[in-house]
Amino acid sequence: MVRINKTATSPALGAEKEKGKQKFAQTSWGSAWLNALRQFDYSNRLPRGRSYARGGRVKDLKIRDGILEARVKGQRRSAYKIYLRLMPFTAAQLETINRVIGENPAFAAELAVGKLPADLASVFESQGIQLFPGSWDEVDADCSCPDWANPCKHLAAVFYVLAQEIDVDPFILFSLRGLSKEELMGAAGFAGEVEREDRFVPLTEVALPPDEAFEFSLAGLDKKASGAIFSLLADKPLFYRGENFKKLLVKAYKNVAAAVEELEVVESGATLRPAGIRILYHGEGQPLFTAAAFVWPDQIPPFGADDKAAMMSVPVLEKGKYRVRRFRGIKTGAPALLKMFLEMPLLLDGSPEIKFLSAAASVALALARASAFVPEAVHLKTGHFYISYRPLSHDADVLALIDLLTKLMPPELIFFRKNKTVMPGRQGVEEILSLYLAHIVREYGNIEPDDKLCLSFFRMADYRPEKFEEKKTGKAVADWLGSLSGFTGRFGPLVRIELPVGRQKKFRFFLDVADREDPLAPPLPLADLFAGADAFCRPAGEVLAMVARQVAAAAGYCPELKEMLANKGERALAMGTDEVSRFLGEGKEVLAMLGIRMLLPKELRSVVAPKLVLSARSKGKHVTYLSVAEMVAFDWEVSLGEMRLSGEEFKKLAIGASGIVYYRDSYLLLQPDDVDRILTHLKKPLPKLGPTQLLRAGLTGEAGDVRFEHDAVLAKLLADLHTEINVPVPAGLQAKLRPYQERGLRWLYGNYDRGLGSCLADDMGLGKTVQVIALILKLKEEGKLHRPALVVCPTTLLGNWEKECARFAPSLKVAVCHGPDREAQATGTDVIITSYGVARNDKELLSKKRWSLLVIDEAQNVKNADSAQALAVKSLRADGYVAMSGTPVENRLDELWSIFNFILPGFLGTRKEFGQRFAVPVEKYRDLDRARLLRKAIAPFILRRMKSDKTVVSDLPEKIIKNEYCRLTAQQAALYHEVLEREIKKISDSDGMARRGLVFSLMTALKQICNHPVHFAKKGLPEPHYSGKAEMALALLRQIAQQNEKTLIFTQYKEMGELLVQMLESKLAMPVSFFHGSLQRKAREKLVEAFQHDPDCRLMVVSLKAGGTGLNLTAATHVIHYDLWWNPAVEDQATDRAYRLGQRQNVAVHRFVTLGTLEEKINTMLEAKKELADLTVSAGEIWLSEMSDSELREIFKLSI
Structure with a gap:
């Protein structure tokens, strides 16, 4: 009789122990296989095969329809062929197996997730069924080598390698006896798995994205206990020869969470807001991590060294339909692009792609910070596999975020160019999140890979089996991680806990089944399912399959679930306070990850955990803002819901109390880590808060990481901050x-x-x-x-x-x-x-x-x-x-x-x-x-x-007019003085029409110098820092851009308009349109239409003469007069392009005036003398030419 060691992950009798050598039979099942063979290997032939197996002589091994075929390299050129089959189960044995499994569905559930129950063999033996052969007569084997011995060393090598295969997939023992996995699951009444749907769909089948408002917050995503989640994993998985792979994984998670907590936002993302983006998928079976990205237009700043200019055809949504359009843009690696989004603030005001990718980056970081993601082995058609990191699929908060991203995701974002298909919906969202999470783990996991498996987990490299013994690595990794991947089925277990009744001290534990898609549907007792009744309009077997898989995955952490499944839910279990506290603490996270919900009585739903409170009490009734720090005394308290305990009272409570505690008519949850953390704080000296720190603590209710509470005196002091002091307006204003x-x-x-x-x-x-x-x-x-x-x-x-x-x-x-x-x-x-x-x-x-x-x-x-x-x-x-x-x-x-x-x-x-x-x-x-x-x-x-x-x-006028004063730059001042001195002499030496022409010429030259030296000189670089006006215009327009408002800039001169367009487009990185007299009618209409209705067209330069009349530009809320006409009627006509019938917003008018120049002096005269202003309505600037030489010099001279 072969006995199975109860510890399934530890080597049993006969397991390989040679350090540094390839190991066989590392589990109790693999060891049991070799031990069974050794019991009838009287000629001691098996050890000969071990060296062959260890030398990599077994080149291939396949099991199909219960028959094993292998090839073993011997002394000859061609490999020997091996055939092996165990004695099939008889019909009577199959009937017994069906009965045993049917009576204990927990056995089949464990098998379904890659686990072979340790006590299954003994149960079968008690029914007269041997899983392992008892003699060579029960082993039908043959080798093509000339050796007559049975087993020959080639067969013996296959036996050892088969032990290794059984370690990875213990179900092979049934397969070799002619019983398929599907038949075994059917014996328990479980349906088979449903295959995943194709991920890519044609553009013609894509539904239009919903046009709806949404709220976006990641505040509810609590940190998960990665240690508790990974407790479902074996410490030393079979695929890793190092010490403890689980420790490496937990370490990487902790490193990631710590690094993400320290991350800072370093990019503004402003230049990306209008961009179009497509993630270009390489082909079916390829990880998205290898994808490229295409971004247009091509003015977008670089993402990485691999950027290349490209023309590409991609799908876009136009007038309610998806069409393929060709654009010029930049092709780069998808990871390089998404890295930028991880460093940006959340952008929800850009193109649909920008909004989604930005939101997805924030979600991915929140998942990483909370350890709310798990690794998953993804197998490729090539036989390779890679590790993908995916969100916890059954955390309610995570599901809500995925649903939100699904609504936000542009269906055409992930594009498979070869087939003209896209990956929309939830699958697309999860692929993008996986891409982000892979990058985060690679960047912040901080695990130095020393083998190809670590490269796969922590550097996102494909795992490519090169040796025969590596071919089952993918299966072993998938089985090891299987319990973490969650279950996406509609139905799941519901743990129901009830309070002790009467004098009983034990809580009662039930297992029901819930419909996740219909939260209002009443749970169904597990016993009813096993009675054969259909559940939620679905076959009982299908529902049981989903439930049992989840129970089996959680059984290692919560054996109570397995026990409930074994008794088919017919009996409630009794649980003590320690077990219940485990469910209410980190166990809740483990169960939630596996899709197992909990139903608690109201007394446990409102169970409170202790919270540390810093309490402040004023020392007197008169406290000022400057003296507040000296007039306040602090003390520690512990909050238990509505109760407050002093530090000493809590210390007494914590002595000998842990888990669920009934205290003062309510239940408390005293987790050891929480209690230790509070007791450690109570031993420390009280913190000292300065005046500003105390103000912040009082206003926010937080002092560092603890709650802050204060008395009525401090409350009044804080309330007074919001009280206005009655102050009369100063008399001299x-x-x-x-x-x-x-x-x-x-x-x-x-x-x-x-x-x-x-x-x-x-x-x-x-x-x-x-x-x-x-x-x-x-x-x-x-x-x-x-x-x-x-x-x-x-x-x-x-x-x-x-x-x-x-x-x-x-x-x-x-x-x-x-x-x-x-x-x-x-x-x-x-x-x-x-x-x-x-x-x-x-x-x-x-x-x-x-x-x-x-x-x-x-x-x-x-x-x-x-x-x-x-x-x-x-x-x-x-x-x-x-x-x-x-x-x-x-x-x-x-x-x-x-x-x-x-x-x-x-x-x-x-x-x-x-x-x-x-x-x-x-x-x-x-x-x-x-x-x-x-x-x-x-x-x-x-x-x-x-x-x-x-x-x-209600307080504002509809049109706000303000003079904006600037100064000449040094270059402008020197040029102004030089031109003035030269031209004023010419004026003094002339008279009549010639003099009048020179005056106008000088006035124009000085106004042009005030605008920009290049405007006057007609050469040079139009850089803003050469002009006080240009610098002021930039500063003002940057403020306006922050408010997403539109602006008209008027200038008398077409040349200055062209210079403004150059400077503003260069410095503001936004399109600037120019409306001037040389434009044809259709071009003018197109400019006006864009300015009025295109949200990206926010800035228009207008030639005063071309735009003085007839235009309707009510989209503008700001009007800038870059240079002044000195004719109020003309100026008002220009302003009224924006401020006119149909304008629903206030219009701010900014009149640029250069200090110390003719602009300031003439503007002062116009504002001070109404009669002069009236004169200019008809006379324009003619009056300037009538002034004497001294008057002209006084007006034109530079006064700075």
Whole structure:
């Protein structure tokens, strides 16, 4: 009689133990096979075959219809042929087998997942059935060699190799006796497996994607215990000769999770938004990891070294139908393209491909971070296999994300060019996620491969069997991983746990069957299925097959399930608190991964786990923002749902208590890891929080990784942050503030009064500057401006600030600190205005002073926290800080951190802490809870009103006109002065019509110089940094682009229009159309149609003469007059191309004026003298030619 060792993964009697040599019979079943042969090998022939087998002499081995055929290399040139068959089961034996399996379906279920139950042989033996041969008479074998012995060494070699095959696939023992796997499964009443459907479909069969809104958040994806999940795997699988392959896999998962937690968003992705993308599949049976990608248009930036320009025909959706169109673009490796998406924030405003691939990248990273993915062996037609990493297919949160991606995926994304087919739907989604996950494991698994198997698992290389013993590696790997792959069937087990009844202390455990596709359908008791009743309108056998496979896969981790299957669900099992706590803890993840649901009583559904709480109590009733850190005492508490325990109380509870604990009329779950972590914290000194850290903890309810709670005194202090201080508008302000601007003044003043910073983030055009000027003036009138306020802004805005201060607060003494002779003179000055460049270069000088208020305009200039400019600005000291920005976050949340690091240093933690706690969760995973907490934290310190807000719109005029002041660059100033001096002499020496012509010529030349030196010189590079106006236009248009609004730019000169198109397209990387008088009617109509209706056409340059009348361009919300006509009627006509009947939005008009030049002086005269303005309506610019030489010199001269 052959006995089977109960430990199926450990070598039994006779197993090979020679270290470093090829091993045979590493399982109890393989060993039992060799032991059976040894019992009747009286001539000791078997050992001779071992060296042959170990030497690789067995070249081929196949089993078909119960017959084994092999070839063994001997002394001759050609290999010897081997034939082997065991005595088939008799009809009576088959009947007994059917009965035994039918009475215990757990046996067949284990066989179905590659497991041979250890006690199956003994059960058969008790029924008189031997699985293994008892003598040579039961072995029908033959070898073509001349050796008469039985067995010869060639046959003996095959016996050893067969032991190796049985290790991998124990079902061979039945096959050799004439019993197929399908027949065995049928004996248990299980149906066969359903084959997977073809993945690719013709374009004509593709359904159009749904056009619907969706919510996207990865916040609910909890981290999975990879150790618990991999507990289903054997430690030392047969296919690996190293120490412990499972440890390698667990290590890779932990490395991946840790690396993903540390990832930062480094790409903005803005240039990819409009791109079209196709993933080009190479052919059936090929991994998608080897695919290429085609991206168009070809202006897209490079992805990798393998980029190649290409013309390619790909499917596109046009007017509700899929058509194949040819495009010029870039062909690159799919992994190189998708790597870029992994480094980008979540983009949901680009082309359909961009939205899907970006969302899929975020999902893949979330899966990797949560260890919610598993390896799977994929077999190729070539006999090779590769490892694919796929999402946990039965986690509810993962399924929801896959469903969402399925709706989002463009069906034509994955394209098989040869057959003109595509891979749409869920299969396409899972392939893309697998591609991402493969890249993540390869990049961050951090396992150095030392053999071809590790290369397959951790470097995504195909495993190509080269030796005979490697041919079953794919089957062994697939069986080993089988329990992790999940089950995609409709039906699955449902574990039902009920509370102890009466005085009983044991919980009761039931096993039912649930329909996953119909959650409302009542579960069916397992016993009813075994009674033969159809389940959910399907045959009972088919349903049982799905259920049994899942139970068998989970049996190693949860033997209770196997026991329930063995008794056919006829008896409930009794379970203690330790077993139940295992189900409620990491066991829940294992069961969920296998598609096994749980049904718990309400008392266990609401079971609470202990949470550590940092409690803050004020030491007195009077606490200020500056003294809050010194006036607060901290203590540790432990939260148990609604209960609170002190640290000492929890220590007493934790002594001797674990698992499910009944405490104060409710159930608690005390997992050892949770308890140890809390007890470790309780031993540490209490943390010390500074004022800004305490404010953040109070506003968010978090202090690091623990909850934060506070008393009523602190609650009132935090509530006061949202309370406005009633502050009258300063008496000296020469402006009528609108209601929302008055609110802004009160908010700025309140934060300044509390010693806190502010970020004024109103939309462009809502008057941020006048609100800040009002604050400075208010501080002066109240005697709080003991030292000057320092305003730091872009060079292009220096003139604006100077003019706005003079206009709205003439009582303020203002100085501009800029230029080679600059001086930050504090004495007798209220406001000093300087540029970011000066702040950087004069850092040491400016940082020696302390300012009453430090204001930074266009605060996105400090968004790069590591730049010298940002570091210089943040080194300046002041009593209060104000940041102004219409776009506080242009591309990434890291920019918000940088601004807050200026107005309230330390409030959002270190840059790394902010990235891990807020930036990456929000940007990459769209974590709405983290976003809500961030908004809650920053709400008191950032004020953002948008033009679309109803409370603001009612306050606004419909047309907002603003002068935008800039300065000449050094090149412009030198050229201006040179031309003026030369031409004014000519004017002085002439009269009459000649003089008038020279005046017009000079005026035109100076206006052209103000526009751009190349406009005047007609040669040179049209670079923006040569022109103050061009630089200002770029800065303004970048802000407008952030708001996805459209702009018209008017210029008098066609040449300047052409220069603007060149500069703007180059620097903004967006198309710029040009409407001018030389265009034919159809071309004009096409431009207007595109501007009005194409969302990607957001910028149009218009020749003032060509576009002055008759155009309807109401899509524009911004109008820029790059150069002024000095005729209000003409200017208004141009503006009214956007602001006219049909316009539903406010229109902002930006009039560019160059300081110190004829532009500023003439504009001032026009605004100051109404009668002169009336004159120009009819006379245009003729009046300039009538001025005297001295008047002309005064107007034209450079005053800077």
